Structure formats: C-alpha cells, structure tokens
Amino acid sequence: MRARNRIGALLLAGALTTLTLTSCTGSTEAGGGGGEATEQNKPDKLTVAAWMDFPQDLLDSFEDEYGIEVVINSFPDGASAQTVLRNGLSSDGAGLSDVHLIELDWWTEMMAVPEDWVELPEIPGRWLDWKVDQGSVDGRITGYGTDIGPLGIAFNQDMMTAAGVATDDSSFSRFIGGDAATWQSFLDAGRQYVAASDNYYIDSLSSAFQAAINLLPAAFEDPETGDPYEMADNEQVKELFMMFAEAAADGISAGIPIGHSDWGAGFQNKQWATVVTPAWMAGIIAENADGVPGWRISETFPDGGGNWGGSFFAVPSTGKNTAWAVKLADYLTSPEAAVQWFHTTGQFPSQLDAIANPDIADTENEFFGGQKVGATYGDLAAAAGDAAAGGFRGENFAGIQTLVTEGISLVEAGGATPEEAWDKVVSEFDALGFDTAP
Incomplete structure (x- = not known):
C-alpha cells in the first residue's frame, strides 16, 4: 500500500500544466442528489476520503470554477481508509465522504454490493482500456482511474560499482538477467551482490514477493467462483514462496519494507542497493x-514486468450530493489533473493523454541523476503489456496476500526456515475456514 508522502518539487522539476478542465454530464442510478449537477442542488462543499496529498491548485481550480469547496478527509494510510469505508458500507453510509479513493487490492471487497456505488458516465478514450475494466463491476463503471503502478527496480549504481557487479543501467540490466530476467535470476544476482558487499541487496523480499504475486493470473482465488484455493494445494504460490523464502534465508534482504519505521533510516545508512x-x-x-x-530506475524488470497498485475515485450511492460528487471525480481524473498528480505525488497516470504528455515523459528527475523517470515508467508499462492489468483479485485477495507475505517476513527475521514458514502460512489459512474452490 502506498504510504502517505509529501515530496513537492523533489520528485520532478518543471512548471505545472495549466488546468483547463471540462466536465462530463450524465445520470447516476442511485443515491440522493442523483441526476444532473445543477445550481439548485449544488452543495457548499464536497468531501473526499484519501490518504495522500492533493495538488492544491487542483482543488482551488475546482472551487474557482464551481464555487464548491473541496475538503479532504485525510487518513494516515490506505488501511485506515479501507476500515472506515468498510464500516460505512455496512451501516447504510454512515460516516462516508462524498468521494472515496479506493486502492486496487481492496477494490473487489468494496464493490461486493455494486448498488452501494453510483454508476459513473463513460468517458471514451480517457484511460487505458484495462484500467476501465478494473474500475467496472458487471459492466457498470463505478470507479474513475487515478494512477497505475508499472513495476521497476530502483538500484544504487554507486553501491553496485563498489561491489564490482555493475556500473550503469545497461550493466545492471545484464547483472539481473537482461531481456531474459526472471525472479530467480534477480534473486541469484542478490546472492552474488551480498557476497561482494557489506550491505544488503534489497530492502525487503516481502515487498518484492508481493510484486511477484501481482503477476500471477489467479494467485489465491478461482476467477469463476471467487472462492479461495486451498493453500496447501496452491503449487504456483508455494513455488514462488519458496523461491523468495530461500533467498531470505540466504540473507540478501534487510527485511525492512516500505512503511516500516526504519525504512527511511535504511536509505540514509545505505543498508541496501535495490528496491x-x-x-x-x-x-x-x-x-x-x-x-x-546514485539511485536510478532500471529499464529491466523480471518476467517482463507488470503493475502494482493504482486506485480509483468512487461515489457512494448513499451520499446527498452524488451528482456533484461524480463531477468532482471526473475533474480529479482528467488528463490535465493527472499531470499535476504526477508532479505532486509521483503517481504515474492511467490517462492516455497524460502518459504521452511531454511534461511527464520528457521531464528530467534531479534526484535520479537527471533520468527521465516518466519516460522510463512509460516504457516499463508498455513492455508489461496486458500483464499490467494484474491477475484476478477476489474479495479475499488482500487478506490472503497479507498472510502469505508475512510468511516471507518471518524468514527474513530469522524466525523460521522456509519450510516452517510455509507450514505456518498453510495452518493460518486453514484456520480462516474458507469454503475453498474444488
């Protein structure tokens, strides 16, 4: 999950694109205030539940154009926002905001009752097709896409040079397997790195394992029924788990994932060379x-690349201002707005026009040595192709994924062997009492 961050101009330099946004019109199927947004039903303010910083110019421009204040109900992280949303949906909308940011990993759970959400008007040609598909339930668009998370590997070329294994992006690419890179070749490179260095290869294998899980077509649940697979019989997950757990047992990871209190200190202390x-x-x-x-983003990713993360703005149908909330969700996800999100928070856009915008693709990133990070991630997304859409995520995906990744963390911490950790994962899964797929 994304951590809340404030990076300002650190991420990328360059002037922000001026917002000249147009709104869509259309009807909603449910909720008070449905239908068209008019002067007669215009509220004084609209609320948005989220866990990240918003471009202030974006909020101000909406208020300037429509005379409606946008208030952000801010949460420290996505998990907190998820809990509030889950509770609100189970209590007829109590405590919900007009618009909610929903992360991909828990999207399916939140959309279990499609009628809880306003159907959003189609906006042809705005997003990648697979992003629209992800934000739809039974053919109804219920979420307007914000970002996507094409996968890359940040590496410190100074540390790689000191270890004698790579000096630039081309040699780092060859080091991890080049065009034929796999997770196995990436992890084997880690074993080689720690043998030649006095720091760790990677911050966290539990995080890397989560990225690998996202590339599986159906990691934990049957796409036909939504029922979880028996963990003990889930050979594709077990094989992947053991690959990462054995690398953890070999000591290539610091065992400090994003969100850990020591993650920032780990960078400052140069504890690891890749993320x-x-x-x-x-x-x-x-x-x-x-x-x-020395930090750079590699143009090579194991198994061809994929996607991790990405969110949607959705409108609860119980809201009093659903028509204007739809207009706000549209406004916050226009291509022009996506450029502002990129410069403010680093979110890579799902909007086609924004992906191709030179203000994203051609801007040099000072921190990453002048690298055109937007272009790099655009190339990584293109290389991933359909795999970027990720595999099937049912209602229980997020919870099962957490259980399995915690098994990797246990090995990283020296609390179990890979075999013991897998047995613990299976035992804890069985204790949940799922009706499993045949």
Missing part, C-alpha cells in the same frame, strides 16, 4: 533517500 519500485514509490524513495546519490 522493487512501482511508479508511485519513486517519489517516496526520493524523499527518504534525500542526500544519498
């Missing part, structure tokens, strides 16, 4: 590693 870095994490690294030179 699996979806696009939204690049700015967070720039903030936490401020003053530590």
